[in-house]
Amino acid sequence: MKVIDECCCECITQNLNRTKESCPVCNNEGVTVSRITVEHLVTDDYRNAVDGDQYKICMNEDCDVIYYNLDKEIKFLKDQVRVPIWFKKDADPKYACYCSKVTEDQVIEAVVKHGAKTVKEVNAITGAMKNPHCKENNPLGVCCHKIIQEAIDKGLTMK
Incomplete structure (x- = not known):
């Protein structure tokens, strides 16, 4: 089936920027995400720990790491974010x-x-x-x- 790019937020179609900066736990390649996204999705207890701008999200469904910043040696795990991540195992709701x-x-x-x-x-x-x-x-x-x-x-x- 043909995928129609019907974006709701005028982001046009963004290709996920996969990088060689691998997850510090599972070594899978990460996808770049903005600091704004990380700040909004980590729980209040961890919001002050968000530092730097170079965040990645680990796309490995088995890994507990959600966001990481290699420059600042920061990582946020499943239980440190506000929402279940749809592609991670045990996401509920998805x-x-x-x-x-x-x-x-x-x-x-x-x-x-x-x-x-x-x-x-x-x-x-x-x-x-x-x-x-x-x-x-x-x-x-x-x-x-x-x-x-x-x-x-x-x-x-x-x-």
Whole structure:
């Protein structure tokens, strides 16, 4: 299925910037995220520990590290962030859209039970992407349309 880039926050389509700066725990490559994203998503107890601007998110589903900054030797773990990270094991709930609190299961239900086939149709049914503050709410700091599309594709295979 063709992925249509229907961003809700005028971020256009951002390619994830994978770097060679590996996670200090699992050594997987990280994806660059902004300090603003990290500041908004770590719990209040750890907000003052956010230092420096060069943050990465560990994309390894098995690793407990969420954000890290190699220059400052800082890392934030699953229990130090406000929301479950959808691609990590044990994420509950598993959000597809963090801004509108729409879960992957709700997207799949929109596809399977209501016949949605596009991001636009899913958004109309679920209310996803109506409150776009992606830089602050999405763990990657980017629009969720690609995550929603992945959930749609998953739902279409279940039909």
